[in-house]
Every structure is written in C-alpha cells, then in structure tokens.
Amino acid sequence: YQAWLTEAAELPLQAGISDAVVEYQQRIQQIPIPGWATVKPAPPPQVNVPGSNALPHDA
Known part of the structure; x- marks a missing residue:
C-alpha cells in the first residue's frame, strides 16, 4: 500500500x-x-488516480 501511495503521489x-x-x-x-x-x-475533483466505475469499489 505504501508503494502505491508513493507512486500515486x-x-x-x-x-x-x-x-x-x-x-x-x-x-x-x-x-x-x-x-x-x-x-x-x-x-x-482533481485526483492523481481517477479510478473506474467498472472496477469494484466501496462508493
């Protein structure tokens, strides 16, 4: 997770x-x-990783 945070930033x-x-x-x-x-x-909103509605998520 920390590696992903660093890459995303x-x-x-x-x-x-x-x-x-x-x-x-x-x-x-x-x-x-x-x-x-x-x-x-x-x-x-401006984000580093926009995500996708096609992927499972908790929103």
Missing part, C-alpha cells in the same frame, strides 16, 4: 470520476422540460 492531477458530468451531458441532449432547470454540475 507522483502522477499528475486529472479529473476524477463524476457521474454528474455524464448525466448532465445526456440531459442537455434531450428536449427541455418547461419549468425544470438543468443545473450544470461542479467540475469533477
């Missing part, structure tokens, strides 16, 4: 996983619903 920052960004992109391609605002999500 040396990687450049990149956008982390954000389902909100993906869902927002899907929503803005649909027909607008009057009275329901679509709010742009905050940018994803």
Whole structure:
C-alpha cells in the first residue's frame, strides 16, 4: 500500500470520476422540460488516480 501511495503521489492531477458530468451531458441532449432547470454540475475533483466505475469499489 505504501508503494502505491508513493507512486500515486507522483502522477499528475486529472479529473476524477463524476457521474454528474455524464448525466448532465445526456440531459442537455434531450428536449427541455418547461419549468425544470438543468443545473450544470461542479467540475469533477482533481485526483492523481481517477479510478473506474467498472472496477469494484466501496462508493
């Protein structure tokens, strides 16, 4: 684990996983619903190791 932490700390920052960004992109391609605002999500967090929703995780 310590070796992984050391390696991860040396990687450049990149956008982390954000389902909100993906869902927002899907929503803005649909027909607008009057009275329901679509709010742009905050940018994803910057992380060294972004992970993957395809891998098992505890989130």
